[in-house]
Amino acid sequence: EAGVAQSPRYKIIEKRQSVAFWCNPISGHATLYWYQQILGQGPKLLIQFQNNGVVDDSQLPKDRFSAERLKGVDSTLKIQPAKLEDSAVYLCASSFQTGGLGTQYFGPGTRLLVL
Amino acid sequence: DQQVKQNSPSLSVQEGRISILNCDYTNSMFDYFLWYKKYPAEGPTFLISISSIKDKNEDGRFTVFLNKSAKHLSLHIVPSQPGDSAVYFCAASWASGTYKYIFGTGTRLKVLA
Numbered sequence A: 001e002a003g004v005a006q007s008p009r010y011k012i013i014e015k016r017q018s019v020a021f022w023c024n025p026i027s028g029h030a031t032l033y034w035y036q037q038i039l040g041q042g043p044k045l046l047i048q049f050q051n052n053g054v055v056d057d058s059q060l061p062k063d064r065f066s067a068e069r070l071k072g073v074d075s076t077l078k079i080q081p082a083k084l085e086d087s088a089v090y091l092c093a094s095s096f097q098t099g100g101l102g103t104q105y106f107g108p109g110t111r112l113l114v115l
Numbered sequence B: 001d002q003q004v005k006q007n008s009p010s011l012s013v014q015e016g017r018i019s020i021l022n023c024d025y026t027n028s029m030f031d032y033f034l035w036y037k038k039y040p041a042e043g044p045t046f047l048i049s050i051s052s053i054k055d056k057n058e059d060g061r062f063t064v065f066l067n068k069s070a071k072h073l074s075l076h077i078v079p080s081q082p083g084d085s086a087v088y089f090c091a092a093s094w095a096s097g098t099y100k101y102i103f104g105t106g107t108r109l110k111v112l113a
Helices: none
Strands: A005-006 A010-013 A019-024 A029-036 A044-050 A055-056 A066-067 A073-078 A086-093 A111-112 B009-012 B019-025 B034-036 B047-050 B057-060 B060-066 B072-077 B086-096 B097-104 B109-113
Touching: A005 A086, A010 A019, A019 A086, A019 A111, A029 A073, A044 A066, A044 A073, A055 B034, A073 A086, A111 B097, B009 B019, B019 B034, B019 B086, B019 B097, B019 B109, B034 B060, B047 B072, B072 B086
Parallel strands: A010 A111, B009 B109
Antiparallel strands: A005 A019, A019 A073, A029 A044, A029 A086, A044 A055, A066 A073, A086 A111, B019 B072, B034 B047, B034 B086, B057 B060, B060 B072, B086 B097, B086 B109
16 A cells, blocks of 8 residues: 655745645545644644545644645645745644544655745 | 653663563553553554452463552563663553543663673
C-alpha cells in the first residue's frame, strides 16, 4: 500500500512570496489533515478535511493560508504572502475513518524556509 | 497554552534496558491518547494508542500506561533497541464533534549499543 505522498520535500522562498504544497493521501482515506511543525514543537493541526469538506480550520491563519481538497482526494495548502515565522515542516496525514478517530498516516513533510 | 506536555526533551538508555517516556496533559476532556515515533526526514508513524476507559495497553515491546487522576501517560519500551532511537510524540484527542489531536513537543530517545 502506497503511503501519503507530499511534494516538494524542500522549499526556500523569500518573505512575501507565495508557496504551495501538495498532498496525495492513501487511497480510500476519507479524512485528510495538514499540520505545521515548527522546530522544537509538536505538530499543530491547521486544517482537517472529511472527503472534500472542511471540518476544522480553527487554527488556520486564514489571512494568508488557504487549503482545498478537490474531489475528496488530493489537497493543496497555500501560503500567500509568506512570513518568516512560517518556516516549518508542513505535514500531511490521512485517516481511513471518518470523524477523525483512527490512526493517522503521515507523509514525509515539506520543509519550508522563509528568508 | 500547552495542553499536552513532554517535559523531557531527551533521554538516553542502554540497549536492553527499559525506556520510559512521559507525557502530561491538562484537559480532562481528553479521552484518547496516542504515541507516534518520528525518524529524521520522515513523517511520524503511529506506535500505540489507549482509550480513557483503559489504564494499560500493550503491543509487543511497547506498553502505554494511563493514569487519569494524575493526567499522566507513559510509554515503556522493553527491551530497548538501537532502532528505537527516534523522537517520540504523545498526542491526545477528544470527541468535540470531530476528533482533534493535540501533540506534545516530543522526546528524543537515544538507545546506546
